[in-house]
Amino acid sequence: MWSRKATALAGCGAFLALSGLVLLNYLFISVGIVMLSFLFLASFLNLWMPRVTIERTTSSDNIFEDGELEVSFTLRNRGLLGGFVEIYDEVPPQARLARGSNYTLLYLKGRQEVSFAYTVRMPLRGHYHLGPVRLRVKDAFDLFYNERHESVLEPFSVFPRIEGLESEILGGNNPKLYQGAMPIYSIGEGSQFYSLREFLPGDSMRKVNWKALARTGRMMVNETERENIIDIYMLLDARGVSGVGTPTNNPLEMCCRAAASFADQLLRSRNNIALTVYGSRTATVHLGRGETQLFRILTALADAKAEGELPLKLVIQDLLPYIPSGSPIILFSALDNDPSLAEAFTLALTRGYALTVVSPSSIDLEAATGRIPAGPETVARMERENMVNELRGWGVHIGDWKPGEPVSMALAGAQR
Structure with a gap:
């Protein structure tokens, strides 16, 4: 694609060449031909533009409200020639830039690797994503450029802010909500004694209360309490x-x-x-x-x-x-x-x-x-x-x- 600079250069060259022909001014003709020739030769450099690849990483997939998310970019030029690289990473409308910028313009040499980062602050909970990335690669003379959109999105979530609470949280009727595990006791397998009952077929002999047997002459077994979390x-x-x-x-x-x-x-x-x-x-x-x-x-x-x-x-x-x-x-x-x-x-x-x-x-x-x-x-x-x-x-x-x-x-x- 042609940049504004290339369009202006082509227009000026054509104007000078045509004006020179009309006015029979060889200086205008020469300058116009030189400008058009330079533009023609520079167009061949478009075939050897920098071949740029990008890699984006984030500091975390989940943050809390008013938290900061650091976004890092790595740009690699796999071509032999250098050129200007313009990159813009779309961020959610709710995001606020804390450090750095999501827009960067730099010159990338052949086989060079460059990294940059920026940080956003998210004041509102929700599910968001970064991207797509708009990438524009220009030649060394800033006459021609190639533009592409990287549709790779980077999802992340913003959780509600968690605040510290007092040791005694809430009061209730049954049970009361206090800090710590809230147990409910019921009859079952456990270590706390609950009551005695008569021996039934299928009961384990380990549950037999031998003292009660000696005292009453009947087989009695121990019932225990089972503790469950509420x-x-x-x-x-x-x-x-x-x-x-x-x-x-x-x-x-x-x-x-x-x-x-x-x-x-x-x-x-x-x-x-x-x-x-x-x-x-x-x-x-x-x-x-x-x-x-x-x-x-x-x-x-x-x-x-x-x-x-x-x-x-x-x-x-x-x-x-x-x-x-x-x-x-x-x-x-x-x-x-x-x-x-x-x-x-x-x-x-x-x-x-x-x-x-x-x-x-x-x-x-x-x-x-x-x-x-x-x-x-x-x-x-x-x-x-x-x-x-x-x-x-x-x-x-x-x-x-x-x-x-x-x-x-x-x-x-x-x-x-």
């Missing part, structure tokens, strides 16, 4: 109404950060965690524990988008048959525009589940953007306060979370 179910409200506010400060983003912090703390304490995200549909991360489960939960949180109007009652009805009795249910929701809330909470509480709600205040988020007049804002605050007090009267542990407060404040508020 199952904790988290629900995340990702309906369309949860996107009220700015892209980086809305109920959905606050709920994602709280859910990530909560999951990290409980999984470190060796508990089983499950997550269900509901909006236009439900997406579930089934029960699990350990670092792999935390990665699954963070991936699901990064994928959550504010869309749909699925009511909480339908979600609760679908999940309750699979949740063991007494297991805590933790809801992360702003509790906005859902007429089924009362029925959903009643359904869970009447079946003996410990229900906890972490609720960001969407009213404060809208007030910060100046969208609510003073009068309606006061009424909305009173309605929300009455709703929170009513839910607490039902036995729901609810944390009324204000924007700008750390996650630990919201979780501590649920203890009141």
